Amino acid sequence: MRKGRLEAFSDGVIAIIITIMVLELKVPHGSDLAALQPLIPVLLSYVLSFIYIGIYWNNHHHLFQAVHEVRGGILWANQHLLFWLSMVPFATSWMGENHFAKWPVVVYGIILIANAIAYTILVRILVKHHGKDSAIAKAVGRDSKGNISLACYALGIALAFVNTWLSCALYVLVAIIWLVPDRRIEKVIVQ
Amino acid sequence: MRKGRLEAFSDGVIAIIITIMVLELKVPHGSDLAALQPLIPVLLSYVLSFIYIGIYWNNHHHLFQAVHEVRGGILWANQHLLFWLSMVPFATSWMGENHFAKWPVVVYGIILIANAIAYTILVRILVKHHGKDSAIAKAVGRDSKGNISLACYALGIALAFVNTWLSCALYVLVAIIWLVPDRRIEKVIVQ
Amino acid sequence: MRKGRLEAFSDGVIAIIITIMVLELKVPHGSDLAALQPLIPVLLSYVLSFIYIGIYWNNHHHLFQAVHEVRGGILWANQHLLFWLSMVPFATSWMGENHFAKWPVVVYGIILIANAIAYTILVRILVKHHGKDSAIAKAVGRDSKGNISLACYALGIALAFVNTWLSCALYVLVAIIWLVPDRRIEKVIVQ
């Protein structure tokens, strides 16, 4: 029951985050197709962030399947993750409206790193709480995907000073890695 | 349980989408009745999209009644549908603010087609997952309503280059077809 | 279960409606107390509408306690109510920003009437579906509160052409009548 309400609140916040980003697709004044052209970078950054937020929701959903109990520390680790997720719309708009310029791309990468760290903290607290032999501990395992993501984000930030499209390619790459659903947890639960 | 959270998240996103559209009804500065007049096309397009989003929620609700299990592929097919639903407010505003001009009406039709395709993909993945003899497979059947809708959208887009009111009439026609509740699934479940 | 999802969706939409109204309390540029003064009518209209939406949520909550089954017609009667509720933020802002001028007060009253009618339609469909001897039919009874409300709204609209403060007094009166919780349904369920 307690778990249920934390999931419901997280669902609510994530649903709002993923949806308010679309408000940055400001309706243009003109009514011809050309009026839509300046919106293309905004739309592209929206698509990327929509997928990222979707991945976080997906992983959060899988993660909490294996959770049995929710305590104060877990609530706050979850809140901390929601905070960084709430920063994504800002970074997304700044990046899209500035056509993937250097600093917005760097800040976007930093926000992605902050989210990854917040998620890792949440996972570690959950594992610690449930014990090393719990389903959740086995499911998370060595978390190689998480480490690869962090490396890609860091490299993406560094490459922004050379060519921001390389950064974006790395951000897209991480999204693709995670779009493959997290079967680790699914497997352990089903067994 | 797993199904429950996917429904809750979808409900959240759809509830936000259907509600933020009303933010485009910008409060006019004047305080007389004439100040409301420019809002009429915006209101009309809002009503149409409110009904469309309501239909999608309604069908989503009926569809998931027959769903037993949710896997990675289903989660992403659902996310994909939510993405295209999130494009509806933008297309709605652009169409309303430009008094149903040609390109906005065309783009609105394209978004409707994208939603219809995303819904069809979701249904097919669900049917594939549950088997050909499942309640969901029987309920969906030949999906003649879906095919008629796609034909109407396509015709609506083509007719926008002749007269956009013909397009709008077709979009309204599709809404009316779907307003008749989807008894196909209801019947199979009740039996 | 089916009822649950309709309640969840309605909760989501009503929660968003009640919250986005606060976005009309635009942050003033000045930092002294005087900068808040122009916000007072906006705040007052927000408070009134917050209470109204709260009453509708409250009554909706009580009403659905007595509901056993949800069918297509009920879903759409509910959607119809949500549509008129979604018009409240617009009418609220227009009334507040124009310091309770004649036409905005009239339109606000019309939106209140539309909501009352939509709620009545929902109740009637529910009663029809559950039968004359059902808990819900007994609980609703003669609905004298609803009739008094409609009379007050109509009188309020008429009086707006004399003095809009009389209209507002009537709107406040209706809110007070409903703030007394709807014990009719509560009683029948408990027995």
Added chain:
Amino acid sequence: MRKGRLEAFSDGVIAIIITIMVLELKVPHGSDLAALQPLIPVLLSYVLSFIYIGIYWNNHHHLFQAVHEVRGGILWANQHLLFWLSMVPFATSWMGENHFAKWPVVVYGIILIANAIAYTILVRILVKHHGKDSAIAKAVGRDSKGNISLACYALGIALAFVNTWLSCALYVLVAIIWLVPDRRIEKVIVQ
């Protein structure tokens, strides 16, 4: 069941409140790091309010674990709390955009006091309804944290006329006090 829907509605409203605050982090026009500088006070006030709303959600969550029944009076006491929570985004933005100037800091403190009072009223009604020997009554106990918070807010408001940073330090102090999770209720339930 009835409790569940009140929790769901509160979750929805609180999720929206905590998320729409981020909309005040307006995307700057420039694309260099300097463009982010004016946003720092807005971000700081957002972080503070995010934590405050998180605390209220957390406490609300713990409080309702011990609740068995929901009556009319409780619904309205909860609605009253949601109203004051909905005032937080406005006060947060005004404070952030005015770089923690005197009056915005005072108003922010008043809103915090109003929230604390609304929460206290809700707790008292719940205790009264459940009886002096209920889990909820034991869990709340003497509520020394609540009293300390009120004193800090009042002192913070007074000190705003001397130095607003002292006020902010006090507001932060209260947040820290509450970040320590409310083990009072947790203890009583577990036993």
